[in-house]
Amino acid sequence: MASAENVPTPEKPTKAHAAPPAERTARPPVDASALEHRNLRGGEFWREIPAFANVSEEEFLDYKWQMKNSLYGEDKLLELMDGLAPKAFVDDVLRGFHLAPMAVRVTPYLFSLIDWNDPLHDPIRTQFIPVASRLTMDHPMLTLDSLHEQADAPVAGLTHRYHDKALFLPLDTCPVYCRFCTRSYAIGVDTDVVEKVSLKVSPKRWEEAFAYIESRPELEDIVISGGDAYNLAFKHIEAIGMRLLAIPHIRRIRFATKGLAVMPMKILSDERWLDAVTRVAEHGRKVHKQVCIHTHFNNPNEITEISRRATNTLFERGITVRNQTVLQRGVNDSQETMRLLVKRLGEVNVEAYYVYQHDMVQGVEDLRTSLQTNLDIEKFVRGSTAGFNTPTFVVDAPGGGGKREAHSYEHYDRETGVSVYSAPSVKPGQLFTYFDPLHSLSDAARADWKDADKREQMVQDALLAARNHQGQR
Ligand code: SF4
Numbered sequence: 001m002a003s004a005e006n007v008p009t010p011e012k013p014t015k016a017h018a019a020p021p022a023e024r025t026a027r028p029p030v031d032a033s034a035l036e037h038r039n040l041r042g043g044e045f046w047r048e049i050p051a052f053a054n055v056s057e058e059e060f061l062d063y064k065w066q067m068k069n070s071l072y073g074e075d076k077l078l079e080l081m082d083g084l085a086p087k088a089f090v091d092d093v094l095r096g097f098h099l100a101p102m103a104v105r106v107t108p109y110l111f112s113l114i115d116w117n118d119p120l121h122d123p124i125r126t127q128f129i130p131v132a133s134r135l136t137m138d139h140p141m142l143t144l145d146s147l148h149e150q151a152d153a154p155v156a157g158l159t160h161r162y163h164d165k166a167l168f169l170p171l172d173t174c175p176v177y178c179r180f181c182t183r184s185y186a187i188g189v190d191t192d193v194v195e196k197v198s199l200k201v202s203p204k205r206w207e208e209a210f211a212y213i214e215s216r217p218e219l220e221d222i223v224i225s226g227g228d229a230y231n232l233a234f235k236h237i238e239a240i241g242m243r244l245l246a247i248p249h250i251r252r253i254r255f256a257t258k259g260l261a262v263m264p265m266k267i268l269s270d271e272r273w274l275d276a277v278t279r280v281a282e283h284g285r286k287v288h289k290q291v292c293i294h295t296h297f298n299n300p301n302e303i304t305e306i307s308r309r310a311t312n313t314l315f316e317r318g319i320t321v322r323n324q325t326v327l328q329r330g331v332n333d334s335q336e337t338m339r340l341l342v343k344r345l346g347e348v349n350v351e352a353y354y355v356y357q358h359d360m361v362q363g364v365e366d367l368r369t370s371l372q373t374n375l376d377i378e379k380f381v382r383g384s385t386a387g388f389n390t391p392t393f394v395v396d397a398p399g400g401g402g403k404r405e406a407h408s409y410e411h412y413d414r415e416t417g418v419s420v421y422s423a424p425s426v427k428p429g430q431l432f433t434y435f436d437p438l439h440s441l442s443d444a445a446r447a448d449w450k451d452a453d454k455r456e457q458m459v460q461d462a463l464l465a466a467r468n469h470q471g472q473r
Helices: 063-068 074-081 087-097 108-113 123-128 203-215 234-245 265-269 271-286 305-316 335-347 371-381 443-450 452-471
Strands: 158-160 165-168 221-224 252-256 290-295 321-326 351-356 392-397 402-405 411-413 418-422 431-435
Touching: 063 108, 063 265, 074 087, 108 123, 158 203, 165 203, 203 234, 221 234, 234 252, 234 271, 252 271, 265 271, 265 305, 271 290, 305 321, 321 335, 335 351, 335 371, 351 371, 371 392, 392 418, 392 431, 411 452, 418 452, 431 452, 443 452
Parallel strands: 165 221, 221 252, 252 290, 290 321, 321 351, 351 392
Antiparallel strands: 158 165, 392 402, 411 418, 418 431
């Protein structure tokens, strides 16, 4: 090691002269009509759906109408698809219904945004309406609760994993059900393939969660999720928000809702709910605590002129909205689509916060991508817009390691598809493995995953390589 005496003293630098460049270049001007992120879908697009052809704007923008007319169950599906999709497609969906871990629930708004000329490849259909023909074989390492939320929950519906943050699940319903839901172990009604853990609305259970939060002075940040905070009654929004803000050590709360992406008209027509959120946010400002909304847009087609009206309303009320996207095959796994999504979020004043690698949940393997896809898209997107509007691409480490920046793996074997992460501030000393989906691997690697001994060997090899990598630092 160099001692202070033998560190060389720098020579006095010669004076640098700043000179103007020999030639100045300007970026070529852009045709404003080519700025696709500003072109949001408007007009009465829902009238293109035969079942909604006579629905007025007033009705369509009423959240109660949206809820009442949501697609929920086979009969409604058949009614809405009548005259829209070929019989073979409808049959494919009906078979998909019985194989899905999540119940199906889709708002008329979302249903109208699907391209019914090509529903099989539509990114919105892909996320919400299962079709049997697209399902692929599960990776053998998948589980229902891949993030171990229940194991890290001291009280039912309260996951305390990070030092200063907890996830509070006050209910188990949502305005729509997403095929890819990481909480398919609990959210929505039972399906043919999953019997759910119950997290019903229960002020008694909530009080147990609040008591735990009060007893833990290190907790500063509470995510109120679910289910979906959109489905909480306005009086519950206010009661939960004010209760948490009254706990001295709580500094930040966030209401997590996918609502803005799937039913933005609630912000425009449910005054009591919006006013309740606003009152909590205003009270938060008075006591110098942050109250935000975290939402969940996944594809640029989900951002319309109606979304813009809703996000503008929240912006006018001083409520920050951040977005968390899930990377999904056929939805947003192209570089251009993700860039357009990020730019469009900025256009409607939503901060692009995270892009998650799809969790390793069972039954929706067709939606997962390799980690490499994530890394490539991140490289492409970074630099497209301001850094504060650029999402961080993360892997939520399976087994409860928490969110890890996708590039921060200790080891990634692209042949076997095994990546290994560590989480020194969450679970020191532990390693966490993520597995690329089988459909992204070579035939040889796919065959190896079918063999229990080889499977174990691939995991052990990856963990050893990760430990060696750590030892070299
Ligand atoms: S809205 Fe959220 S909690 Fe509800 S189904 Fe979708 S991903 Fe799951």
